[in-house]
Amino acid sequence: MTSAKAERPLDVVVWGATGFTGKLVAEYLARRAADEGIRWAIGGRNRDKLEAVRRDLAVVSPAAAEVPLEVADAHDLPALRAIAARTRVVASTAGPFATHGSDLVAACVEQGTDYCDITGEVHWVRRMADAHHAAAEKNGARIVCCCGFDSIPSDLGVLMVQEHARQRFGQPCNSIRYFLGENKGSMSGGTVASMLALLDEARRDRAVRRVLGDPYALDPPGGRRGPDGSDQHGVRHDPDVGWTGPFVMAAVNTRIVRRSNALLGYPYGEGFRYSEAMSFPPGPRGLLWASGITAGVAAFALGATVGPLRKVFEARLPAPGTGPSREARERGHFKVRLFGTFDQGAGPKLLGEVAGHNDPGYGETAKMLGESALCLARDPAPGLPGGLLTTASSMGMRLVERLRAAGMTFEVRER
Numbered sequence: 001m002t003s004a005k006a007e008r009p010l011d012v013v014v015w016g017a018t019g020f021t022g023k024l025v026a027e028y029l030a031r032r033a034a035d036e037g038i039r040w041a042i043g044g045r046n047r048d049k050l051e052a053v054r055r056d057l058a059v060v061s062p063a064a065a066e067v068p069l070e071v072a073d074a075h076d077l078p079a080l081r082a083i084a085a086r087t088r089v090v091a092s093t094a095g096p097f098a099t100h101g102s103d104l105v106a107a108c109v110e111q112g113t114d115y116c117d118i119t120g121e122v123h124w125v126r127r128m129a130d131a132h133h134a135a136a137e138k139n140g141a142r143i144v145c146c147c148g149f150d151s152i153p154s155d156l157g158v159l160m161v162q163e164h165a166r167q168r169f170g171q172p173c174n175s176i177r178y179f180l181g182e183n184k185g186s187m188s189g190g191t192v193a194s195m196l197a198l199l200d201e202a203r204r205d206r207a208v209r210r211v212l213g214d215p216y217a218l219d220p221p222g223g224r225r226g227p228d229g230s231d232q233h234g235v236r237h238d239p240d241v242g243w244t245g246p247f248v249m250a251a252v253n254t255r256i257v258r259r260s261n262a263l264l265g266y267p268y269g270e271g272f273r274y275s276e277a278m279s280f281p282p283g284p285r286g287l288l289w290a291s292g293i294t295a296g297v298a299a300f301a302l303g304a305t306v307g308p309l310r311k312v313f314e315a316r317l318p319a320p321g322t323g324p325s326r327e328a329r330e331r332g333h334f335k336v337r338l339f340g341t342f343d344q345g346a347g348p349k350l351l352g353e354v355a356g357h358n359d360p361g362y363g364e365t366a367k368m369l370g371e372s373a374l375c376l377a378r379d380p381a382p383g384l385p386g387g388l389l390t391t392a393s394s395m396g397m398r399l400v401e402r403l404r405a406a407g408m409t410f411e412v413r414e415r
Contacts (some may be wrong), residue, residue, distance in 0.1 A: 015091065017050060050069045088377050130221075140385055142386055178336060243281070257274050287341055
């Protein structure tokens with residue numbers, strides 16, 4: 001951290017704090033602020049709504065009644081520069097990011113301010129990398145996208161397994177297969193809006209479709225391409241987990257994992273293979289379940305891009321600013337298993353597990369983004385000093401340690 005950054009009046013600004021997920025992140029930091037000793041603020045475009053959020057936070061933690069408010073429009077670059085100049089880290093929840101996030105990233109890069117968010121918009125991350133990676137490297141700004149359920153379990157789960165492999169066997173796994181198994185969660189209106197906006201842009205723009213279909217879409221320009229192809233689309237059987245089906249966020253997570261490998265100089269190997277899918281029980285019940293999920297994913301993609309069906313979908317899906325109740329979030333959970341192998345399956349095998357005990361997209365995502373912001377603000381920098389980075393390449397195992405301490409499971413064992 002530069003001395004100039006250390007002298008800034010704020011450690012963290014939660015941007016988009018009036019949105020559904022933003023409020024959850026702000027509440028998480030309100031509970032953590034005293035332990036961490038952080039100076040933090042909440043930000044957004046509407047002062048009245050920010051004041052209402054602050055009043056709610058004061059119920060959680062009386063000290064939050066004094067949290068400063070940072071007010072600006074998401075497209076007011078001078079105002080965003082001023083906010084970025086006052087803080088060491090901006091944690092953003094204000095999506096869709098391709099619509100509302102670009103000026104904030106530009107402001108953070110210009111001011112050498114660290115940044116983290118919860119986007120899952122691969123095409124936008126690609127744009128930000130193309131526009132800002134070199135300047136962020138020069139200015140020492142760590143711009144870290146995808147710090148929620150997309151894509152921390154994937155990125156840090158793979159890092160954890162590979163660290164174990166190197167320490168135990170002196171080499172990384174050359175293949176890791178990720179499976180999302182038991183899980184329970186729901187979508188907010190903001191997530192729905194981001195997904196629909198992405199599908200709309202892909203329909204209009206062939207370049208966006210090309211990025212979304214490229215398994216190495218987020219690798220640095222000129223990087224070495226590996227052996228991975230397209231993500232799983234249909235139902236398959238896996239000997240380790242049973243029936244499997246497509247995982248909609250694989251199109252984000254796999255690209256983040258591959259970018260980590262490239263940015264870090266290919267510590268997983270140039271021929272590293274990585275895939276993601278959902279897992280279901282063996283037997284007829286699992287096959288039926290996998291088939292139903294696969295059909296549902298295809299139906300959503302079709303319905304969201306066909307005019308008359310789109311209107312039906314929008315009427316039934318959550319509206320922006322809404323999301324699951326506290327009780328529903330607390331009933332949520334997820335478990336990810338990562339199967340690591342060496343030399344095309346020969347020799348030892350590793351099993352990694354990443355799990356959370358609240359709704360993955362909200363309770364656990366608020367925790368993941370909150371701890372990412374605290375890690376950037378407070379911890380020694382174990383990874384790359386600047387650029388358009390990933391959690392593995394910027395915070396690494398230090399963030400894993402934080403998330404373990406916060407109640408998430410990160411474990412590896414040998415099979």
